Amino acid sequence: MTHFLGTHQNRLDAKGRVSVPAPFRAALKARGEANGNANGNAGHLVLRPSHQHQCIEAWPAEEFEALSQPLNQLNLFSPEHDDLAATLYADAFPIEADKEGRVVLPDTLVAYAGLTDTVVFMGLGRIFQIWEPAAADRRRAEARERAKVKGFTLPGGAPAQ
Amino acid sequence: MTHFLGTHQNRLDAKGRVSVPAPFRAALKARGEANGNANGNAGHLVLRPSHQHQCIEAWPAEEFEALSQPLNQLNLFSPEHDDLAATLYADAFPIEADKEGRVVLPDTLVAYAGLTDTVVFMGLGRIFQIWEPAAADRRRAEARERAKVKGFTLPGGAPAQ
DNA sequence: TAATTTCCCATGCTAACCCATGGCATCCCA
DNA sequence: TGGGATGCCATGGGTTAGCATGGGAAATTA
Numbered sequence: 001m002t003h004f005l006g007t008h009q010n011r012l013d014a015k016g017r018v019s020v021p022a023p024f025r026a027a028l029k030a031r032g033e034a035n036g037n038a039n040g041n042a043g044h045l046v047l048r049p050s051h052q053h054q055c056i057e058a059w060p061a062e063e064f065e066a067l068s069q070p071l072n073q074l075n076l077f078s079p080e081h082d083d084l085a086a087t088l089y090a091d092a093f094p095i096e097a098d099k100e101g102r103v104v105l106p107d108t109l110v111a112y113a114g115l116t117d118t119v120v121f122m123g124l125g126r127i128f129q130i131w132e133p134a135a136a137d138r139r140r141a142e143a144r145e146r147a148k149v150k151g152f153t154l155p156g157g158a159p160a161q
Numbered sequence: 162m163t164h165f166l167g168t169h170q171n172r173l174d175a176k177g178r179v180s181v182p183a184p185f186r187a188a189l190k191a192r193g194e195a196n197g198n199a200n201g202n203a204g205h206l207v208l209r210p211s212h213q214h215q216c217i218e219a220w221p222a223e224e225f226e227a228l229s230q231p232l233n234q235l236n237l238f239s240p241e242h243d244d245l246a247a248t249l250y251a252d253a254f255p256i257e258a259d260k261e262g263r264v265v266l267p268d269t270l271v272a273y274a275g276l277t278d279t280v281v282f283m284g285l286g287r288i289f290q291i292w293e294p295a296a297a298d299r300r301r302a303e304a305r306e307r308a309k310v311k312g313f314t315l316p317g318g319a320p321a322q
Numbered sequence: 323t324a325a326t327t328t329c330c331c332a333t334g335c336t337a338a339c340c341c342a343t344g345g346c347a348t349c350c351c352a
Numbered sequence: 353t354g355g356g357a358t359g360c361c362a363t364g365g366g367t368t369a370g371c372a373t374g375g376g377a378a379a380t381t382a
Contacts (some may be wrong), residue, residue: 028180034195041250046166051305051309068164071286076287076288077212079213082213082214082285083304083308084304085285085286085309086283086285086301086304086305087305088286089165089166089167089284089285089286090162090167090168090283090284090285090301090304091167092167092284093166094166094167094184108238
């Protein structure tokens with residue numbers, strides 16, 4: 001699988017570590033290898049606070065790299081570059097999993113997402129998010145509701161539902 | 162990692178020294194080696210006061226070098242060349258880290274950025290900045306706000322709202 | 323010679339690395 | 353079809369190495 005699918009629950013231990021769900025690990029590894037990173041590791045992640053929600057966004061390195069593209073078009077001295085770079089990069093944490101496939105979640109992100117001892121990994125295709133369990137439930141219910149109201153259509157002709 | 166990511170806090174000691182955060186050191190070293198500087202050192206920095214904010218801008222030597230390119234196109238005796246050169250170079254300090262990875266911040270820059278005993282390193286991708294902690298917080302909040310107002314959308318992956 | 327600055331060595335702490343264990347699901351074999 | 357065995361996955365904890373920081377000695381400048 002090359003996408004992050006499904007929802008997984010894991011425990012956050014006393015050291016702030018949490019196991020990345022095995023399916024997500026596999027997806028990360030596949031991505032890394034596809035991009036020629038022959039090194040055995042899982043291809044690292046970039047964690048950021050989400051703009052829209054109180055949760056942590058996890059970007060595979062390659063995906064995050066794509067964010068630099070629009071930035072590179074801008075003049076390094078322009079205020080636009082400054083704002084974007086500060087927003088994208090200053091709050092970002094490059095994270096690497098240990099041999100067991102665990103990552104340490106930075107304190108500030110744990111606080112931002114309101115995490116306690118159990119966290120939820122929510123797959124969103126090209127990226128995934130890390131939530132406090134109850135907030136994750138609310139979020140999914142809300143997303144379903146919005147999608148239903150809007151009649152949920154996919155670009156490219158995929159049939160609704 | 163070839164980019165400066167995240168925000169790090171370190172102490173400015175009585176001698177005006179401060180440790181460059183380890184991840185930034187690694188990024189600097191990687192840059193230096195990528196450009197054929199086979200010497201083991203971290204590849205030096207150029208510090209200058211930021212135009213737009215009360216903070217210190219830190220440029221990797223190679224990145225700063227790239228700024229010379231447009232200058233070289235200009236007539237050496239033109240007013241444009243004079244102004245640009247004065248702006249870019251006159252207030253710049255070439256800085257080299259010691260064996261422990263620390264740098265001494267020039268007095269004028271410390272004063273300009275209003276630094277006291279604790280400083281914040283803010284990663285901005287290709288460069289980084291050095292801030293007084295409270296000012297750094299304000300700056301990040303401001304950047305988020307301005308980016309949001311501009312309709313800043315993440316390419317792909319990010320969920321619609 | 324006095325005052326700074328630069329180099330070098332020393333130390334506490336934190337975080338990454340490594341090894342070990344328990345539980346759950348799957349597979350195999352009777 | 354049921355019971356046992358096996359392997360992966362999540363989790364816990366001890367140890368070590370790297371990092372940030374402090375202070376002293378040598379070198380440089382005024």
